[in-house]
Amino acid sequence: MAKVISKFHSWLIIVALLSLNIVEQAASVINATIPGMAKSFPNEALVNIELVTTVVSIFVTIFVLVSGVIVKWIGQKRTAILGLLIASVSSIIPAIINNFTAILISRAILGIGIGLANPLAISLIGVFFYGDQRAKLMGWRSAIAGIGTAAMTFVAGQLLVFSWHAAYWVYLLFIPTLVLFIFVVPDPEKSGALQRQEVEQEKEMAEAAKQGNEVKKNPIGLIILLTLLTFFTLVSMMVFAVKLPTYFVQSHIGTPTDASNVWSAVNLATVVGGFLFGPIYKKLGKYVLPLGLLSAGIIPFVSSLWLVYAVSMIEGIAGSLIIPYIFNRISEVSSAKKAPLFTSIALVGSNLGSFMAPYAGEVLGMGTNAGLAIMNAGIINIILAIASIAVIFMLKKANVAKRI
Template sequence: MAKAISKFHSWLIIVALLSLNIVEQAASVINATIPGMAKAFPNEKLVNIELITTIVSIFVTVFVLVSGIFVKWIGQKKTAILGLLIASISSVIPAIANNFTIILISRAVLGVGIGLANPLAISLIGVFFYGDQRAKLMGWRSAIAGIGTAAMTFLAGQLLVFGWHTAYWVYLLFIPTLILFIFAVPDPEKSGALKRQEIEQAKEMTEAAKQGNEVKKNPIGLIILLTLLTFFTLISMMVFAVKLPTYFVQAHIGTPTDASNVWSAVNLATVVGGFLFGPIYKRLDKYVLPLGLFLAGLCVIIIPFASSLGMIYVVSMIDGIAGSLIIPYIFNRISEVSSAKKAPLFTSIALVGSNLGSFMAPYAGELLGMGTNAGLAIMNSGIINIILAVVSLAVIFILKKKRYV
């Protein structure tokens, strides 16, 4: 951090940046309102009611790319504040609106706000923090996002007792993040943080050169590879999530509720993995990527052969920990190789890969399962991760041989 910023101020910045990641994943916290809304709007098809979640994702995917244009116009801090302001206002409109079209539009606008702020949740970590601390916070961001969205989902469920409208007031929790960004986060362009980032990156390049390696700044080829890796990793993760309930029923292992409980355990494990990422990355450096991919893939492959529900719980939680090492590494790597001006754009590109991977998962699951075989789909999704692990390890060895890092 810059010397002019106190330790307390530094922690305020950390809280602001990490809480922004909760906003990023908050679209689904009100999914439990769907049955109540279906009763309130009997003339609407259920698929249209369910759009209240998916329409957010569509607009997030589009506006993570548009975010880079806004950063050029008004800067990173103002873009994040604009996105948070849009999200804070639009998210609570369903709490007072009784027209379904207005509610649906408000959810689309929520996607706009999240999309504008989303890339800054990652790139600003790279602006204000460096080295091991940056890697640690990249792991923390996924852990805190998991805890925050779980807490918001629980609170929305409690508010649902008073009616589906009331559940949407949970989004008032966006406001503290907005206030923190306005008053606690320095403007990177005006505070000298971008200049400090360039100095720190120059130090990293000098240190790499002393070790006989070369760091290429803004490598388009690497960004494309990381985006493709994000795309296929999310496909693998989400095929497992989508097909697990069906597999439980087909294999007579348990009920969809049991599958939901297993997935909750996976999410809990990702929180643990998020906090472990920093220390593991410090020891293993770039090899944390193939390790995470291999372990995640191996665990998912084991699922269809597991002989008991207890074994599935254990293997799935190991998968959650291993999987939570992958995405933080990708975005930490993007921060390492991106200049201050290019980081938001490159982060946006990788996020598009992430969102498209999630969107394509149901279709990929059908293909991997040869139609309706959920167990086969899960096993093949694990094989994808094993392949990615082998490819990533080969790329690391090739770059190491060429003295690139």
């Protein structure tokens, strides 16, 4: 039987789960240390030094899948704690040593820790929260991650005044999240939370069936489609990010600085969109997905600097609707035991999409045409929006026919 959780305890759990999402995106907060490291290690090529950021992403991508296997052995809470412990220790190693190889290895280990904890930041929301509150928190997770990452980047910049080594002490901010997980977050397997999740899911599915939206539990086909959607969404969004500065120069819209400012506006809009996802999802339900995709496809068709600013804000909000919808949908249809694995699979799609974006940009732009690459990325989103609307109506029609 599930233990009764007080309102205060519930809020502490929310803080713990949302702060875990900050850990997920924290690899890049020390990017400003690269010039200082280049001076400290003059015999290392700059591309090798830049690996301190990218090597983390490689190991995160690998270990998000491993996380699902570890969960089966030791449970969700212990896997999250293990990942946080690995991340907390490995992340501060560059602050105390001056050996580049050891630093690079520590960053790879950081990727292992983040990869193990990463899926739990999403699946545990589905364990402890349901319905509208779960959808709201799925939106909040991206917003809080953006705010937290910006705050950590700022703190790292202040520490950089002392030395590039000092900037790595910013990762001590992982410790409060680790403490919260140890002492505040209940063990889903022992507290009865998994059983309650199953009961709540049965209620949600019964209600969905009444409304003509019947979906089987653990639908592998749907998980694959959502993973592919995550991949293509991240490809299109990151093509926009990567190609925007070149597009500004080639099209004489503005300077690379203007492009950077536009991307800052996108990140700000992402935070706003994250907080708006819950209320919008409550009103529109599954139609949030085509709305987000269609909005993300608008950007290629404007050429004025101020219109680009305006539409880029829409782009940021749109991204904050699509990704939370995908992970909320996975939580809705996945059993308690399958949710971490299915979340991990979707996260691999997300990471691969980001990784492939530069190469996709070359293909979509027929080489060096940044404007064409951005336009084609937008068209991909519009095609996905049309396809999602078609699928929604086909499923609705099939469910109506089944009831008849």
